[in-house]
Amino acid sequence: MxxxxxxxxxxxxxxxxxxxxxxxxxxxxxxxxxxxxxxxxxxxxxxxxxxxxxxxxxxxxxxxxxxxxxxxxxIADAQLRVPDTGDLRGDVLALLRRINRDLSSPGGDILRGLLSSIGDEPELLAQLQEQVGDSGAGRWLTLLGRAVARGEAAPEALHPRVATVALVLLRNEYVTRGIATVPDSVLVEIVDEVYLPLIRQCGVTTS
Missing domain, CATH: 1.10.10.60 (Homeodomain-like)
Structure with missing residues (x-):
């Protein structure tokens, strides 16, 4: 042999x-x-x-x-480093821009091709979904945890659904608009008009 x-x-x-x-x-x-x-x-x-x-x-x-x-x-594992710019807005924008570049790169094309083709392989599909979905929450929670430690966010914000709102909105742009890449101005809108106001609202109580 x-x-x-x-x-x-x-x-x-x-x-x-x-x-x-x-x-x-x-x-x-x-x-x-x-x-x-x-x-x-x-x-x-x-x-x-x-x-x-x-x-x-x-x-x-x-x-x-x-x-x-x-x-x-x-290649996905090589892109997992969480940015640390020193403030929440900078971190969120940096991570969102990196993900946007990845999604519009050949790697993004590979990911979409795999996700649409391996539905009959549930274990493999779960690996991919974990990599781009739930495992992404770990990065966002790390980023948000730093913000909590700096006093930029309340501990109540440390929830996966809250932490990944910006990521979900970015993916929605690809799904609903069918575009090759999301303009940077849209990323800034996601951060400044949705993500940061949501984070600031977490932990706020009304009398």
Whole structure:
């Protein structure tokens, strides 16, 4: 039986194993997703691009959906850093602008393609939804927790639904308007006219 790193016709690479081979496969899968989207992703093309064989891929990922999600999560994980500008408005705008760039980038196209194509893979779909949805709440709660510590927000604001309002409104712009990217002026409106007033209202009591 061929070794994991026995290449199919394609790039000539040194024998690789373990993490090195896995990363080569994920890079190849990501390149394929950027070029062809998820509908065009095949194990054959990834194997050729990575300079390995399909057996090496199937040992790690049972199907192309699992491989596609793993490749996307590689780039998504690299974008998780929470901004720290020193004030709530700056942090919210910085994070919203970063997400907007990501959603309008090739990575955003990959994400949308995966979300629309893997409905019959509930576990993989849940991974993606966690990455772009519920796990996003963790970043927003971190950002908002800093604001609470600085006295810019009341502790009552530390609720996932409150913390992620700006993110929900940004996604709504993509869904309802069908645009390639959201103008920066809209991001500023979301922050100044909706998010910050909502945060300031939290914890306010009336006599």
């Amino acid at each position: 061929a070794d994991d790193s026995t290449p199919q016709p394609g790039p000539t690479l040194a024998r690789r194993r373990g993490v090195e081979l896995e990363q080569a496969i994920l890079r190849a899968a990501l390149d394929e997703l950027i070029e062809c989207g998820f509908p065009g992703l095949t194990m054959d093309k990834v194997a050729r691009r990575a300079g390995t064989n399909k057996n090496a891929i199937y040992r790690r990922w049972p199907n192309r959906a699992a491989l596609g999600v793993a490749a996307y999560l590689q």
